[in-house]
Amino acid sequence: MNTKDVKAYAAQNAETPLREFTIKRREVTAHDVEIEILFCGICHSDLHQVHNDFGGTMYPIVPGHEIVGRATAIGDHVTKFKVGDLAAVGCIVDSCGKCRQCEADLEQFCEVETTFSFNSPDKYLGGATFGGYSESIVTDENYVLSVPQSLDLAGAAPLLCAGITVYSPLKH
Numbered sequence: 653m654n655t656k657d658v659k660a661y662a663a664q665n666a667e668t669p670l671r672e673f674t675i676k677r678r679e680v681t682a683h684d685v686e687i688e689i690l691f692c693g694i695c696h697s698d699l700h701q702v703h704n705d706f707g708g709t710m711y712p713i714v715p716g717h718e719i720v721g722r723a724t725a726i727g728d729h730v731t732k733f734k735v736g737d738l739a740a741v742g743c744i745v746d747s748c749g750k751c752r753q754c755e756a757d758l759e760q761f762c763e764v765e766t767t768f769s770f771n772s773p774d775k776y777l778g779g780a781t782f783g784g785y786s787e788s789i790v791t792d793e794n795y796v797l798s799v800p801q802s803l804d805l806a807g808a809a810p811l812l813c814a815g816i817t818v819y820s821p822l823k824h
């Protein structure tokens with residue numbers, strides 16, 4: 653699979669600060685959107701994962717799951733985005749797509765396997781997925797959200813986790 657090198661910030665272990673680190677991103681496949689990351693929120697879950705508070709952190713880890721940016725490349729079969737569109741990625745980047753939960757648009761509860769934006773097995777490149785503390789991300793369009801032009805992008809980023817975490821229970 654073709655890849656490109658992308659600058660990121662990674663923690664190499666639970667004790668040291670994040671430092672510059674080069675990661676690989678796949679070139680877009682048929683259903684992917686490549687996003688130049690313009691803003692990424694800092695969520696306390698990022699810190700927990702960096703510090704291995706939940707166990708199972710795969711180092712080096714590139715956190716970040718409140719990602720907002722602009723589409724810079726799209727796969728041949730992408731229908732929801734075009735180059736130049738504002739786009740966002742939250743906590744998850746893949747799921748089975750077939751189980752009851754996925755069929756009900758509740759991919760975060762996928763009964764088979766949810767792939768998180770970072771620190772999750774990467775089905776394409778092996779190793780771990782890398783999050784938004786990086787220059788760009790490549791994500792299946794089904795897990796990419798549209799961002800209205802009218803929103804302040806820096807303010808929009810935290811909606812991807814902190815915002816939805818409040819909105820969802822209120823709505824329910």
Ligand SMILES: [Zn+2]
Nearest residue numbers: 748751754762
């Ligand atoms: Zn599923």
Ligand SMILES: [Zn+2]
Nearest residue numbers: 695697813814
């Ligand atoms: Zn979060």
